[in-house]
Amino acid sequence: MAQQPHFAKAEVQTPERLSRNRPTAVIAVGGHAFIQKGERGSYEEQSHNADQLCDCLINLIERGYNLVLTHGNGPQVGNLLLQQETCTSDVPAMPLDVLVAQTQGSLGYILQQALLNHLRRREIRRFVETVVTQVVVDADDPAFENPTKPIGPFLTEEVAKQRAKDFGWHVREDSGRGWRRLVPSPRPKRVIQRQSIGDSVAEGHIVLACGGGGIPICVNAETGRYEGVEAVIDKDLTSSVLAREIGAEIFVILTAVPQVYLDFNGPKQRALGAVTLREIEALKAEGHFPAGSMGPKVDAVVDFLRGGGDRALVTDAESLVDALDGQAGTHFVGRL
């Protein structure tokens, strides 16, 4: 069967297939990019925020990059957990791995719609594809012994302790605002769909992947089967793994601030313009970039550079264009 599709040719977005030699950028954005301060996360809000973000990202496309976009899902999966908790009907609650998959679908759709609309407006012929992504973690990752990541709604102490008893949840009082469930945050080991993602990017398609840090799965040691686990993976660490697996030239983390700072909000605050791998490792050793702040992002960048990556960049969406010109952001340089 070789007939052509029956719709008008002008409607078809054919890719520019001369794209195989473009450099590839993996760009990680936080889930908060789509639900901003004071917003509850309606569809209109998330679509609007996605549209603004994609307006910045298009600059990378126009500069000839192949693009993989990864994203967090903290507030989105928080909303789904709240729905599971407060749904009064007979709908079975889904485990966390399935909820992550749901946010990959919904945020993937919202983002690909926004990207396609920007591409159409500029008459750029590129395909956009969202890949539901599983990420393998080690079943014996120490994180499983010590869950640290608070997720879902705030609960009363009574409810929290009942859940702990009923479902084996880890719970903890959280900063005076109530009790929350804690889940493990194991290290990502590999992205199951890395080959498909790499193939699509090499074809010039824009790929959305690893939403929420990926759906965490383990290999069951007895059966050899993949099994979902109730955990969350840091999206920057997963993006770093993917960037290495597909051989990305540049790894970009978009965050809330235009640059990485030393002594952030302190008397000696200093923005970092460009640093080598050796410099950033020395700063880390001196205690800069604590875990609750830039720590995981710097770790993700260091992993990428140690793994052979050329360059990484941390900045905010608004500064991205200037950063591409070397006029903004914090640039991390690895091997030549």
Added chain:
Amino acid sequence: MAQQPHFAKAEVQTPERLSRNRPTAVIAVGGHAFIQKGERGSYEEQSHNADQLCDCLINLIERGYNLVLTHGNGPQVGNLLLQQETCTSDVPAMPLDVLVAQTQGSLGYILQQALLNHLRRREIRRFVETVVTQVVVDADDPAFENPTKPIGPFLTEEVAKQRAKDFGWHVREDSGRGWRRLVPSPRPKRVIQRQSIGDSVAEGHIVLACGGGGIPICVNAETGRYEGVEAVIDKDLTSSVLAREIGAEIFVILTAVPQVYLDFNGPKQRALGAVTLREIEALKAEGHFPAGSMGPKVDAVVDFLRGGGDRALVTDAESLVDALDGQAGTHFVGRL
């Protein structure tokens, strides 16, 4: 950056890349395949059912087919709608197009996990990829004037009429069991991700696509932008469009019965073994295959054959292997 991933080679599933000349099958399964009679749709139930289904589908892989799997999402999206309705917390309800996207993520994950486990057990090296799929419908499709598809929970007359007033819903009393929302079911025109899906399949990857019939979008006539619409698209019709777009050799619809029947459950019930396009069109013209029964499936098959497709098959999952041997199912033959 050209280094290899750092994990052990034996862990990597590399695809068998000699697959470009394999015939391609598009297989459509209903959402009820994952939530069966008497089940509420827990994760364990859906995973178990997916596992059983994939055990049947592996036969196609072993026979050397490239495979695109499409699926319905009726009961799954029904559960999400019920959650939106009965959630007592402050989480904004998502529109239907976003909920379809959520089910593409969750069912895609459940299915790809099941498929990967079957492939691993048999040591077959194929990649599996779920693509979040948008499908374009015409903004002036007559279905928008006359919504016919009941979705979501049963409501009281009072609530239903209030929703109709508040949100412009179409509502209707449904078979004595309560009132329900009605949404349009427009015809699918084209699958946005057809090229990516086609490329992945040609690489030998197993692709899951068009979940729930696809996320329905329109082109806004004024702005030229893609916009989601609150509608559902028949998954068999969408699968037929995709099968034509990617040039599939065979289109399979898995349903609850092993064959298509004339005079189903009547005194002259007769199973159809094999029919030509001409025969099936004649039977349709005689009034066989009504809309509430096999109608949409037969329409989807006829569209595929008219569009130049070679062969189609309607059967149930249990009969699939025998059907591949010509021993079961209803076979539809198009052009040679």
